[in-house]
Amino acid sequence: MISEQISEKPKSKYSITRLLRENSKAQGLFLISPTNIYLFILVVLPLILVTILSFLSRGTYGQVEFKFNLSNYTRLFDPLYAKILGYSLLVGFGTTVICILIGYPLAYFIARAPARQRSLLLFLILLPFWTNFIIRIYAWMIILRSGGLLDSLLQWLHFTQAPLNLLYSPTAVMIGMVYEFLPFMILPLYTSLEKIENSLLEAAADLGAPPWKAFLRVTLPLSVPGMVAGTILTFIPAMGMFVVPDILGGAKTILIGNVIRNQFLTARDWPFGAAASMVLMLMTMVLTLYYTRKAGFGEELLV
Amino acid sequence: MKSEYAVEFHDVVKIFPTPEGSQVNAVDHVSIQINHGEFFSLLGPSGCGKTTSLRLMAGFEWPTSGEVDINGEKMGRKPPYQRPVNTVFQNYALFQHMTVFDNVAFGLEMEKVPKDEISRRVNEALEMVKLPGMGRRKPKQLSGGQQQRIALARALVKRPEVLLLDEPLGALDLKLRKEMQLELKALQEQVGITFIYVTHDQEEALTMSNRIAVMSRGKTLQIGSSVEIYERPNCKFVADFIGETNFLSGTVKTIDKDRVVVALTSPEQEINGIGIGNLKIGQRVSVSIRPEKVHLLDDDGSEVVNQGIPENQLKGKVIVTAYIGSDTRIVLELGPGVRMKVWEQNAISTLDPEAYYSVGDAVRIFVPYDNTLVLPEDIV
Numbered sequence: 001m002i003s004e005q006i007s008e009k010p011k012s013k014y015s016i017t018r019l020l021r022e023n024s025k026a027q028g029l030f031l032i033s034p035t036n037i038y039l040f041i042l043v044v045l046p047l048i049l050v051t052i053l054s055f056l057s058r059g060t061y062g063q064v065e066f067k068f069n070l071s072n073y074t075r076l077f078d079p080l081y082a083k084i085l086g087y088s089l090l091v092g093f094g095t096t097v098i099c100i101l102i103g104y105p106l107a108y109f110i111a112r113a114p115a116r117q118r119s120l121l122l123f124l125i126l127l128p129f130w131t132n133f134i135i136r137i138y139a140w141m142i143i144l145r146s147g148g149l150l151d152s153l154l155q156w157l158h159f160t161q162a163p164l165n166l167l168y169s170p171t172a173v174m175i176g177m178v179y180e181f182l183p184f185m186i187l188p189l190y191t192s193l194e195k196i197e198n199s200l201l202e203a204a205a206d207l208g209a210p211p212w213k214a215f216l217r218v219t220l221p222l223s224v225p226g227m228v229a230g231t232i233l234t235f236i237p238a239m240g241m242f243v244v245p246d247i248l249g250g251a252k253t254i255l256i257g258n259v260i261r262n263q264f265l266t267a268r269d270w271p272f273g274a275a276a277s278m279v280l281m282l283m284t285m286v287l288t289l290y291y292t293r294k295a296g297f298g299e300e301l302l303v
Numbered sequence: 304m305k306s307e308y309a310v311e312f313h314d315v316v317k318i319f320p321t322p323e324g325s326q327v328n329a330v331d332h333v334s335i336q337i338n339h340g341e342f343f344s345l346l347g348p349s350g351c352g353k354t355t356s357l358r359l360m361a362g363f364e365w366p367t368s369g370e371v372d373i374n375g376e377k378m379g380r381k382p383p384y385q386r387p388v389n390t391v392f393q394n395y396a397l398f399q400h401m402t403v404f405d406n407v408a409f410g411l412e413m414e415k416v417p418k419d420e421i422s423r424r425v426n427e428a429l430e431m432v433k434l435p436g437m438g439r440r441k442p443k444q445l446s447g448g449q450q451q452r453i454a455l456a457r458a459l460v461k462r463p464e465v466l467l468l469d470e471p472l473g474a475l476d477l478k479l480r481k482e483m484q485l486e487l488k489a490l491q492e493q494v495g496i497t498f499i500y501v502t503h504d505q506e507e508a509l510t511m512s513n514r515i516a517v518m519s520r521g522k523t524l525q526i527g528s529s530v531e532i533y534e535r536p537n538c539k540f541v542a543d544f545i546g547e548t549n550f551l552s553g554t555v556k557t558i559d560k561d562r563v564v565v566a567l568t569s570p571e572q573e574i575n576g577i578g579i580g581n582l583k584i585g586q587r588v589s590v591s592i593r594p595e596k597v598h599l600l601d602d603d604g605s606e607v608v609n610q611g612i613p614e615n616q617l618k619g620k621v622i623v624t625a626y627i628g629s630d631t632r633i634v635l636e637l638g639p640g641v642r643m644k645v646w647e648q649n650a651i652s653t654l655d656p657e658a659y660y661s662v663g664d665a666v667r668i669f670v671p672y673d674n675t676l677v678l679p680e681d682i683v
Contacts, residue, residue, distance in 0.1 A: 197394070200398065202363055202383065202392070202396065203390070203396035203397075203457075204409070205362075205363075205384045206361060206362075206384070206388075206389055207384075207409050207413055207457065207458075207461065208413035209409075209413050210382075213413065217409070222399075222400055
């Protein structure tokens, strides 16, 4: 019996089970492999394809020609596209700032509401997600168009006399963007505000801080993680948004997202679209990295 | 000019609505006077109103009726940031996003104290709580005991008239707590600030306080020194809550000044004691006898003679003994269902088992009449 067992040992020397049992690195790699495979197929592979594509050329009939070409990138420095990139940046930045300005008081209000009402209020914040995003943006057309709901209301209240002609303007795009991304700002802000114990504000008051000072010195700094997370969730998708400018901006407002979409779908210049995507991605990445270096990832929210 | 009292409650009532829609008197017609420089404890079980009383002083709550005076000044609805008191919170409530130094400096910055004075006073305060050089750390990097000291330093650095402490040692382990009790007491004597200390731990209150207010259901039952509330509790609740005691029930038979004779229900005999409060003949009372204030002797079989002598005698049988070192804790049965705890001090060192009582021993108990308190049934 004993000799049998001994003689069997060398057989399993290279078996995978043995490797996993004895090598903790192999163990870790194996356990994380589903995530790795997932990430490779859905992120790394498409990214490689887009990167390669961005260096190729467009054929006469819109097909992709395997000819190395840098002009896709140089074209982006053309004042026309540089302006669009700059404008996209501005819209992304503006959306984020307005979302913070509107979202902060709302999140604060929900976090300070009685515990029973909090879940209802959060539910109301999430309720719009039950309807398709594009349909909701179309609804904004009805609200914003000349003589639409908003115009009628304002005129009925005698705030305005003539139609505001909001639809197909940068303002309409901004309204749509803020509308779309507001929940993504409110939820992380709420999470960080809700965690601030009341005793901290009592301690601040006890030490001589009137409410506004307690807010500046205690509440605001403690809600920074939520603001960071909300900013990341708002700024990155806002930079690439094309549906809102399409529907609410008319032809007047073009963001980099629209450029990319048009290259792929109408202009049939995939290499140029890929290059624009790469530039957008790099720009977003650099800005986000710089920002998170300064303010953190909002990882404190997870604690 | 110093006012008469550091803190004074004039018939203070605080009513809270309950989630069920009714109301509860968290503080129910409380009047207290707390002297300058005193270590005063509010002691009681949870929900007795002690923390609410403290919060009324701090200004986190305002009285429904009545008046809170601090330093002779009516507080009315003054917010916390305008009151000359500071609080050490139960969970410390340290600002986690600031360093220890900034935590302690916070209150001084609010007072707009000059920067160099702030840094001097903060360092002094950190030294006072024995944590010098910790200023650069974040509160999370400190142990529970250290965080507690930072909370104390943060409040004391403001040099308040009154320091309010809300069960500040509750989260510490027993050994650390005992150390901190003595340290807090020493600190209070050193700085001379009035300390108002909320606790449910009677031993803690007895150890540290000049005076204690025992509270139950929003009312103060008794206010007095440690000795007074332990040796002369004014009602059954206080006798029961402070330390351990035995209760025997009976009715008042005769009253001669403060000496009262009570006819016990079981065992059926008479007992002499000191009457507390206004007792009437025939009134139902509880007789309180502390377990350490009893002498045990072997029963020699003679009759219990009580009349006319200042020493009470009872007979019983040992049913449980527990040797715990300094003393032996014995449970006696005096009659059917009537039990009595007795602590016999082990004053003589011996290994002889005969020297200790064992289960089944018939014993005779001697209790001096002035160790026997006759208390009215609860007033609350």
